[in-house]
Amino acid sequence: MTGVGALVGVGVGPGDPEHVTLKAVRELREADRVFVPATSASAGGAGRAETVAAAHVAPERLIRLGFAMADEDGRDAQWDAAGQAIARVVDAGGTAAFATLGDPSVYSTFAYVVQTVRALAPGVTVRTVPGITAMQDLAARTGAMLAEGTDGVALIPWTAGEARVRAALDAFETVVIYKGGRHLPRLLEVVREAGREDEATVGTHLGLGGEVVTAAGAADGPVPYFSTVLVTPARDAAARGGRL
Template identity: 80%
Template sequence: MTSPGAGALVGVGVGPGDPEHLTLKAVRELRAADRVFVPSTAASSATGGAGRAEAVVAEHVDEARLVRLGFAMTDAGGRDAKWDAAGAAIAEVVRGGGTAAFATLGDPALYSTFAYVVHTVRGLVPDVTVRTVPGITAMQDLAARTGALLAEGTDGLALVPWTAGEDRVRAALAAFETVVIYKGGRQLPRVLDVIRAAGRESEASVGTHLGQAGESVATARETDGPASYFSTVLVTPARDGAPRGGRIR
């Protein structure tokens, strides 16, 4: 099943949603690839519209070169079949020596479907070359939009998915100056309850659909009700006005 001339699979981080957040390297890799694969979910397919990563990439690459790959993000029973189909489509390109780019929201090394794609493609083309292009993350984007500092001096930063459980989030809020919570949009009221119980509501902000249509950036106190899966909660410490460099150790 191996091929002496196997090509490359490139995971390209395209940021949270703003097409202007693509790096120059990301644009170069996307334009140089023989095919650019973009994830599509049941929600985007049902409306006939582009997925979020595709909407970003389409601003920089000819749409005729884009190939949609269906993924079942919430259907555990259908995930394997979708991953197998995606891997087979990419393998067709790389097995013959071509370069396949896979566009992923945020960064390909952070909670990305790209990891599963790599596993599948390597099973079909073991000698494929894999490389990644880092992307701007939602926590960086939200920090920029709110004017927050993610960390300085001896600050610690914790990134916790809500799906890891409330205890993990509580522990992070108690132990780290800055806490970022992903994957909690649909249970946002409960997420905010946990933050309030930790006494950190005034330090929290919520960003949803960053860089996309329907974008929302608000403080925790201004936020009510559940939100999209594509939501980020950022909790940063109140800065005490220490003199310049006072927090450096």
């Protein structure tokens, strides 16, 4: 097994098929095989990345790979199975595309896929196609400015722990919190305790049917895992360049 082919991580954005770049579409269409992650949340149906990719690639060309990130016992076995399926393509000299939500370099399953495939096919060429992230999409949908002048931006998963989220809220003008959907009530309590509830927005199912974008104060109960909380500072529209 020589591993002479290529593995391409293709970012397909957070949900809206129109957020997929021209380069991403070309890579998906030119690949010998297109792999898409499927999670337990999809209940055997199409996952979000597959739904987006299917708008640009014939559905019969998409191959599902099962992942259950919350299943610590089964995670390694699933990464191994996914890596083996992709390695068969690259070892034959082909190109395997892996469609991933958002960007391949930001909290993506693609990182674990790459590690596994490289171990199985050491000669594989790996490249990535960047994608629009959920924080960019939510900022666009709300008209928020992510960064201006000397602003700092922190992107942190709720799974990093409350202490780190609190520290980010204290230290950065803009804070983006991922992976907090099931714990949204507590997450928003932490935002409120930091005195920043009025600056926070929650986005769910961005670009998909059932999309919800709401102020933090109006958010109610847990939301899906793929949800985003965006906290941006209040800006004085009349003070042009005021944050320089």
